Amino acid sequence: xxxxxxxxxxxxxxxxxxxxxxxxxxxxxxxxxxxxxxxxxxxxxxxxxxxxxxxxxxxxxxxxxxxxxxxxxxxxxxxxxxxxxxxxxxxxxxxxxxxxxxxxxxxxxxxxxxxxxxxxxxxxxxxxxxxxxxxxxxxxxxxxxxxxxxxxxxxxxxxxxxxxxxxxxxxxxxxxxxxxxxxxxxxxxxxxxxxxxxxxxxxxxxxxxxxxxxxxxxxxxxxxxxxxxxxxxxxxxxxxxxxxxxxxxxxxxxxxxxxxxxxxxxxxxxxxxxxxxxxxxxxxxxxxxxxxxxxxxxxxxxxxxxxxxxxxxxxxxxxxxxxxxxxxxxxxxxxxxxxxxxxxxxxx
Amino acid sequence: xxxxxxxxxxxxxxxxxxxxxxxxxxxxxxxxxxxxxxxxxxxxxxxxxxxxxxxxxxxxxxxxxxxxxxxxxxxxxxxxxxxxxxxxxxxxxxxxxxxxxxxxxxxxxxxxxxxxxxxxxxxxxxxxxxxxxxxxxxxxxxxxxxxxxxxxxxxxxxxxxxxxxxxxxxxxxxxxxxxxxxxxxxxxxxxxxxxxxxxxxxxxxxxxxxxxxxxxxxxxxxxxxxxxxxxxxxxxxxxxxxxxxxxxxxxxxxxxxxxxxxxxxxxxxxxxxxxxxxxxxxxxxxxxxxxxxxxxxxxxxxxxxxxxxxxxxxxxxxxxxxxxxxxxxxxxxxxxxxxxxxxxxxxxxxxxxxxxxxxxxxxxxxxxxxxxxxxxxxxxxxxxxxxxxx
Numbered sequence: 001x002x003x004x005x006x007x008x009x010x011x012x013x014x015x016x017x018x019x020x021x022x023x024x025x026x027x028x029x030x031x032x033x034x035x036x037x038x039x040x041x042x043x044x045x046x047x048x049x050x051x052x053x054x055x056x057x058x059x060x061x062x063x064x065x066x067x068x069x070x071x072x073x074x075x076x077x078x079x080x081x082x083x084x085x086x087x088x089x090x091x092x093x094x095x096x097x098x099x100x101x102x103x104x105x106x107x108x109x110x111x112x113x114x115x116x117x118x119x120x121x122x123x124x125x126x127x128x129x130x131x132x133x134x135x136x137x138x139x140x141x142x143x144x145x146x147x148x149x150x151x152x153x154x155x156x157x158x159x160x161x162x163x164x165x166x167x168x169x170x171x172x173x174x175x176x177x178x179x180x181x182x183x184x185x186x187x188x189x190x191x192x193x194x195x196x197x198x199x200x201x202x203x204x205x206x207x208x209x210x211x212x213x214x215x216x217x218x219x220x221x222x223x224x225x226x227x228x229x230x231x232x233x234x235x236x237x238x239x240x241x242x243x244x245x246x247x248x249x250x251x252x253x254x255x256x257x258x259x260x261x262x263x264x265x266x267x268x269x270x271x272x273x274x275x276x277x278x279x280x281x282x283x284x285x286x287x288x289x290x291x292x293x294x295x296x297x298x299x300x301x302x303x304x305x306x307x308x309x310x311x312x313x314x315x316x317x318x319x320x321x322x323x324x325x326x327x328x329x330x331x332x333x334x335x336x337x338x339x340x341x342x343x344x345x346x347x348x
Numbered sequence: 349x350x351x352x353x354x355x356x357x358x359x360x361x362x363x364x365x366x367x368x369x370x371x372x373x374x375x376x377x378x379x380x381x382x383x384x385x386x387x388x389x390x391x392x393x394x395x396x397x398x399x400x401x402x403x404x405x406x407x408x409x410x411x412x413x414x415x416x417x418x419x420x421x422x423x424x425x426x427x428x429x430x431x432x433x434x435x436x437x438x439x440x441x442x443x444x445x446x447x448x449x450x451x452x453x454x455x456x457x458x459x460x461x462x463x464x465x466x467x468x469x470x471x472x473x474x475x476x477x478x479x480x481x482x483x484x485x486x487x488x489x490x491x492x493x494x495x496x497x498x499x500x501x502x503x504x505x506x507x508x509x510x511x512x513x514x515x516x517x518x519x520x521x522x523x524x525x526x527x528x529x530x531x532x533x534x535x536x537x538x539x540x541x542x543x544x545x546x547x548x549x550x551x552x553x554x555x556x557x558x559x560x561x562x563x564x565x566x567x568x569x570x571x572x573x574x575x576x577x578x579x580x581x582x583x584x585x586x587x588x589x590x591x592x593x594x595x596x597x598x599x600x601x602x603x604x605x606x607x608x609x610x611x612x613x614x615x616x617x618x619x620x621x622x623x624x625x626x627x628x629x630x631x632x633x634x635x636x637x638x639x640x641x642x643x644x645x646x647x648x649x650x651x652x653x654x655x656x657x658x659x660x661x662x663x664x665x666x667x668x669x670x671x672x673x674x675x676x677x678x679x680x681x682x683x684x685x686x687x688x689x690x691x692x693x694x695x696x697x698x699x700x701x702x703x704x705x706x707x708x709x710x711x712x713x714x715x716x717x718x719x720x721x722x723x724x725x726x727x728x729x730x731x732x733x734x735x736x737x738x
Contacts, residue, residue: 043473044472045480160357163376235542237470310472310473312470312540313470314469314470314720315545316718316721317379
């Protein structure tokens with residue numbers, strides 16, 4: 001039986017691929033919380049969770065169950081619709097960005113190629129098609145996520161939440177620009193916006209875009225820092241700065257709504273690390289089987305995120321804006337110009 | 349015409365970074381602070397009034413509940429005031445042990461300050477490192493007095509007991525290891541760009557303003573005023589030890605941070621000198637009217653038991669008069685003003701709490717800055733609410 005000239009088993013493989021990728025992200029999100037607590041715990045001469053299950057491995061599940069059974073509190077003064085909507089708006093973009101990321105090479109089923117990228121297919125000749133503006137899609141989804149936080153801060157009708165929401169919006173706007181410009185350096189080398197093509201161009205030891213030119217090297221670092229700022233990780237965790245704003249935008253949230261923000265934060269971390277891997281660190285290329293390469297690189301980057309959190313204090317609101325507008329933005333503009341000269345002079 | 353509207357935010361008494369139960373009502377213009385009004389009294393236990401109904405010895409345990417992060421320093425000020433009132437001379441060994449324990453207390457208090465200050469600014473790891481080191485001081489506390497925080501170790505005329513066997517070894521370990529730990533903290537903070545950006549130029553208060561507000565301790569020295577009671581009005585034998593008094597220049601949070609860090613290093617040096625100075629001898633003055641009898645007398649002779657009972661229940665009468673004794677506590681000058689009417693209880697005990705006076709400068713230091721700066725200022729003032737409210 002065939003649908004649109006393709007066997008049914010092909011569709012089955014496509015669905016299985018989507019499911020596996022989604023489960024992988026969900027599991028990583030759950031266990032990133034555990035890993036963060038363990039890693040930071042050991043960095044801070046603590047043990048971390050070790051009571052629930054062997055080595056505390058069931059901790060994320062216990063946390064999930066606990067949050068699920070907590071009372072849902074919606075403040076009387078809150079704008080109810082926006083209050084309920086906000087966690088969804090934060091969580092969904094965090095997950096769907098993953099749709100365009102190629103996490104492995106293609107595999108063959110019934111004579112057809114199946115690319116390991118959710119939003120991609122191969123035609124009968126084996127040519128892989130994916131979203132040809134994948135990078136733009138990621139940028140769009142990343143900026144959607146901020147609406148969740150702003151909405152949460154505004155709809156809670158609490159002063160601390162409002163300040164948290166304000167900080168989040170200001171922060172994301174300032175860093176998106178620099179992150180976007182840093183990616184331009186990648187386009188100049190790849191000459192494509194398709195992530196599939198960006199990854200396939202990065203084979204070989206020094207094929208990774210971060211090693212292509214000195215300018216992409218700096219751009220890669222700036223992109224990663226901007227990403228940290230965009231997903232509100234330390235040292236840019238101002239919107240929820242515990243010691244200043246109690247919990248920032250999610251002060252009034254409880255139960256599963258809080259859990260959704262929590263998941264969104266970690267899902268964003270996975271996505272951002274995956275995007276950095278794809279754009280700068282060669283995607284699934286490397287010595288191991290392709291999927292494992294990809295996972296290893298993402299996990300190493302996530303470890304760096306946690307490491308940074310254990311080491312650095314928090315920026316102040318205005319200092320963070322200054323860093324974004326006065327340091328990163330001019331630097332990335334310079335990088336684009338420099339990169340253009342470099343490519344024309346040495347690589348053409 | 350554009351109208352400016354401010355937002356009133358209630359910060360505390362259950363806010364994570366108000367160090368206990370401080371409550372600040374802040375007027376905010378965006379993130380800029382227009383006005384700060386501290387509301388205190390959530391931890392008021394009436395220690396000054398309570399002590400009027402207790403004998404001089406019974407009032408002593410109340411004092412370590414004031415600045416609960418530096419109990420022995422509080423005890424020291426109180427016993428020195430009572431001794432001054434009575435004219436008691438304390439044996440040399442007791443004095444030296446008092447210096448060692450008071451400086452250990454300074455380390456303990458400053459470690460909590462650094463921990464909380466760093467945590468407020470977001471450096472989580474330093475917090476736990478400091479608490480790890482503080483534990484070592486706490487262990488000595490526990491071995492000395494049986495309590496980790498409310499020590500009540502000193503007595504009028506000396507100490508409640510001589511130090512335990514192995515005390516010298518424990519203290520020597522602190523002398524040997526702590527400077528290395530201080531280097532770790534400096535490595536994590538002093539050279540950290542974000543830490544510098546957050547602390548340099550934050551919470552500036554000029555020397556004149558600091559003196560006008562009555563600020564004392566490291567907060568005053570951070571503003572460049574060279575004033576330390578241990579050196580300028582020595583007590584308990586501090587004149588015998590040589591130590592530097594660090595002074596800041598830029599009057600900001602970073603300078604106060606540096607001052608406290610140097611102070612911790614100097615405290616280690618004082619402890620080391622005092623430990624070398626520790627000679628065997630009695631730890632309680634030979635004054636039966638005032639001091640408790642030795643424990644073997646209490647357990648083995650009826651006279652000793654009666655003596656103990658009399659001191660414990662009735663206490664001793666202090667001559668009529670009034671004294672003031674200030675000591676350099678980790679947080680500033682802690683002063684005890686005692687008025688005696690000739691009975692066995694203080695007629696009036698007035699405490700000059702450093703945290704309370706230092707807190708009064710908060711508006712001057714944080715006005716016009718951002719909320720994040722206010723948190724840093726609360727940290728750098730190093731306040732303890734137990735002492736502010738008493």
